[in-house]
Amino acid sequence: MDHLAVLGDLQSEFLETTRRADPDVRIPWLGRWTVRSLVVHLSRIHHWAAAQARREQETPLGRGPFDLPVLYEECARELRETLAELDPGARAWTLLDDGVPRSEQVGTVAFWHGRQVLETLVHLWDLRTAIGERLEVDDVLWLDCLDEAVTVMHPRQVRLGRVTAPTARVSFASAGTDAMLEVRGAPADATEAVVAGPVEALALIVWGRLGLDADGVEVRGDRGAAEALLAAGLTP
Structure with a gap:
């Protein structure tokens, strides 16, 4: 690009x-x-x-x-x-x-x-x-936006002590692509949640613009864990 x-x-x-x-x-x-x-x-x-x-x-x-x-x-x-x-x-x-x-x-x-x-x-x-x-x-921009929140912004939030490391394994699965992005830092045996849906919606969710009830989005597994992660904030 x-x-x-x-x-x-x-x-x-x-x-x-x-x-x-x-x-x-x-x-x-x-x-x-x-x-x-x-x-x-x-x-x-x-x-x-x-x-x-x-x-x-x-x-x-x-x-x-x-x-x-x-x-x-x-x-x-x-x-x-x-x-x-x-x-x-x-x-x-x-x-x-x-x-x-x-x-x-x-x-x-x-x-x-x-x-x-x-x-x-x-x-x-x-x-x-x-x-x-x-x-x-183009959806490639929204995928980059989602990726940055998960792999750059959230680790920085943890590193600076603004949020604690996640206690559950939360992943974001982009519909129509093979992308599956997992938030880092949770124990291997932690409960899991997968937030799946259109990549634009997922990017806007992690950036605090939409909620988990956005059109086309579903949560599989521990919904409470996903809600807690988003409430704490993946981004500044």
């Missing part, structure tokens, strides 16, 4: 939607957030990620108020240009290395190529869904 090309496409869709969305529309699954909150958040994340890739502290954007499309366009461009200029194999500050001894750190600029694609994907879904529109993207 050409992550920078995909990132540019998703950012273009986000910007286009920002230009016509009412900034005061609420996004209920994100607490008190509105479209305005979401656009400012993703702008700040792009700005911050560009600095992380450069191994620099970002210059704060300030409190606003902001012209939302202008803010987002500037921060999106900064991120793309930064990632395009840097060697993907160069060392960078990444989430992979949080809580890891310096001698074992492995993060590179390439991490931010994929991470920002998925950050933009989820928030584009938030934005489109908030204004009643469907987002159509």
Whole structure:
């Protein structure tokens, strides 16, 4: 996958939607957030990620108020240009290395190529869904999104002491693919649960956007274990 090309496409869709969305529309699954909150958040994340890739502290954007499309366009461009200029194999500050001894750190600029694609994907879904529109993207992106939550974000949550290691073996089975992703850290003899369904729904479940009652999703085995894992949070 050409992550920078995909990132540019998703950012273009986000910007286009920002230009016509009412900034005061609420996004209920994100607490008190509105479209305005979401656009400012993703702008700040792009700005911050560009600095992380450069191994620099970002210059704060300030409190606003902001012209939302202008803010987002500037921060999106900064991120793309930064990632395009840097060697993907160069060392960078990444989430992979949080809580890891310096001698074992492995993060590179390439991490931010994929991470920002998925950050933009989820928030584009938030934005489109908030204004009643469907987002159509290839399932491979949703599979990457699910994989990142299970194999990168949740281990980081455990490593930083934000959640405890799981006590049950919970896996996510994507309908229509051979993908079966198991959350790490549970004892081998622990009770098991399998959450199966469309890959988009599974990705949105682990990112806290949908619940286990989402269309097409079924839980086999210990449903309570799956509910407890999701309630604790696989992602920040």
